[in-house]
Amino acid sequence: MGSLARQDATSGDAPLDHDFHSAWGSVYTNRSTVGDGAILPLWQQYAVDKAAVDRKYQLLLNEYTDLFTKVFGGYYPISMHAHATDALMPTxxxxxxxxxxxxxxxxxDSPVLRPKADEKPEETGMRVRDFALNFLGWTETHILAPTFIVADNIYxxxxxPMAHASKEWETSAIAAGPKPVVVNMREADEETLNAQFAEAKAKGCIAVVFDMVSTEDGLVFTPEKFGLVKACCARNRxxxxxxxxxxxxxxGAPFAFQRPEYARQVIEYQPDLVIFGKGIGVSGIAISFGGVMTKGLTYTKSEDIRQTIRFWRALVSRPIRLPILLEALSILRASVEENWPEQSERIxxxxxxxxxxLEPSTKEPGAVQGLGAVIAxxxxxxxxxRVMCAIRRRSPWARLLPKLSSTSADREGLMKHVFGKESKGQRQALTLEAEQAGAIPLWCFICGIEATSEDWCRTCYLSYCNNEVCVQAFHRHACI
Known part of the structure; x- marks a missing residue:
């Protein structure tokens, strides 16, 4: 075991390093979730008696659902997927x-709409379907070819279908499905935005999708625009x-839109759905029953909410496998114990x-974008x-996504072990550990995708992919 691993085992918090890529933001901590005192016995039992733990699946899933809902302020994880893109499909x-x-x-609860024992299933289905379409303001177009409205700077x-909106040719070239309607939400006024939403709804759009911090350039969606978009969504159903x-x-909050400046908006509605993933341990869709559209469905009782969640999950059988569920539950528990949203502000x-x-130019307006521990x-x-970041090859911006541990908020430690010349010792330790394990640095220093080259820098602990542009750029980097 290398010195870095020993330090992690004895100190609890992993030492600082220059990996601000963090697997595209999916790694919140270097501490092992297997060590969770409540979950560890289940892992140990799973190793010798899988079936016994498997029989506790529904209990664990319910525990995960309850904790998620508590952590994320009333949003229920209704649908779980392997990747966030699997969830963000119009269909x-x-x-x-x-x-x-x-x-x-x-x-x-309606004597007219609810299923009746003495009628044909087809009749029930058509009656309920017609009600749903009328409630949502949908036509057959919304059923057969649903699309999204997306912010113009969403990645x-x-x-x-969402890949059509990407500015990276590698992504847009493999896009498939109906194109989303791209709208400039950050600059449009209320009249323009409402007109664009109305036109898109008439053509089959069912939802408006945006991110609070642009993954393209780190620009933040302002509270005023957030309120305006909510109002226009409500007006156009x-x-x-x-x-x-x-x-x-x-x-700085479980979900970014739950920060105080957004929560103070006078528009009463919340987002209907939130796409979650990356570091939460599993990707998926979380639903609020106080959303722009969902509020009108009058879900107020816990048993009604649980029932609709069970109905949906039944359609996809077990939404996540047991080992992933155990890890996801541990991650949520760690987020509460260590208060990651508060920690992110300090970081x-x-x-x-x-x-x-280090760079006085970064004091200029707009030179550093993002919120909390999402930095562009x-x-x-x-x-x-010489820091590894979540970078796209042709983007002028690099995204820094540090681990949410206390060490990442240590200003002196950052200067010494990450950005400064003294970080050479830490990088050398990482190099030694990698060579002993036959590994290489995870991410291409130039473009952010998986590193592949065995000819990596043993001084800086950096590598690159086999793309010609990245190869040339990497060999121009100056060592510490």
Whole structure:
């Protein structure tokens, strides 16, 4: 075992390093979740008697659901997926919201709409379906070819319909499915935004999707625009979906839109759905029953909410496998114990102070973007200080996504062990550990995808992929 691993085992918190890529933001901590005192016995039992733990699946899933809902302020994890893009599909969202409407109190408590024992199933289905379409303001177009309205600077998913919105040709080239309607939400006034939403709704759009911190350049969606978008969604009966796959826990609140400046907005509605993923341990869709559209379904009783969640999950059998469920539960428990949202504010403040001291140009307005521990800076600065970031090859911005541990808020430690020349010792220790394990640095220093080269820098602990541009750029980097 290398010195870094020994330090982690004895100190509890992993030492600082220069990996601000964090697997595209999916790694919140270097501490092992297997060590969770409540979950460890289940892991140990699982190793010798899988079936015994498997029989506790529903109990564990319910525990996860309860804790998630508590942590994320009333949002229920209704649908779980392997990747956030799997969740952010118009057909998935359409089916989910139709199920939620069809199993709502408006249907099941209605003597007219609820299923009857003496009628044909087809008759029940058509009656309930017609109600749902009328409630949502949908036509056959919304059923057969649903689409999204998306913010014009959203990164776009890695595949599927949302990939059409990506500015990376590698992503947009493999996009498939109906194109989303792209709208400039940050600059449009109320009249323009409402007109664009109305036109898109008429053509088959079912929801508006945006992220609170742009994954393209780190620009923050302002509270005023957030309120305006909510109002326009309500006026046009459009679902409001916020993509929090990267910003959850990292922006000073469980979900970024739950920060005080957004919560103070006078518009009463919440987002209907939130896309979560990355570091939460599993990806998926969380639902609020106080959303722009969902509030009208009159879900107020816990048993009604649980029932519609059970109905939906039954359609996809077990939503997540047991080992992933155990890890996801441990991650949520760690987030509570260590208060990651609060920690993210301290980390963001410390890192910005370091950047301001090292690079005075970063004090200029707009030079450092993001919220909390989601930080976007000029990629040349990231390259200059030899830190691994979540970078896209042609983007001028680099995203810094530090681990949410107390060490990441240590300003002196950041100067010494990450950005400064003294970080050489830490990098050498990482190199020794990697060579002993036959491993290489995880991420291409230039473009952020998986590193592949065995010809990596043993001084800086950096590697690169086999793309010609990355090869040339990497060999121009100056060692510490």
């Amino acid at each position: 998935t969202i359409a089916s989910l919201i139709l199920n939620t409407a069809a199993t709502s109190p408006l249907v099941l 776009g998913a890695g595949y599927g 459009l679902l409001l979906i916020v993509d929090e796959t990267m910003t959850a826990m990292r922006c 963001g403040e410390a890192m910005r102070e370091v950047l301001h001291e 800076i000029d990629r040349d600065i990231a390259l200059k200080y």
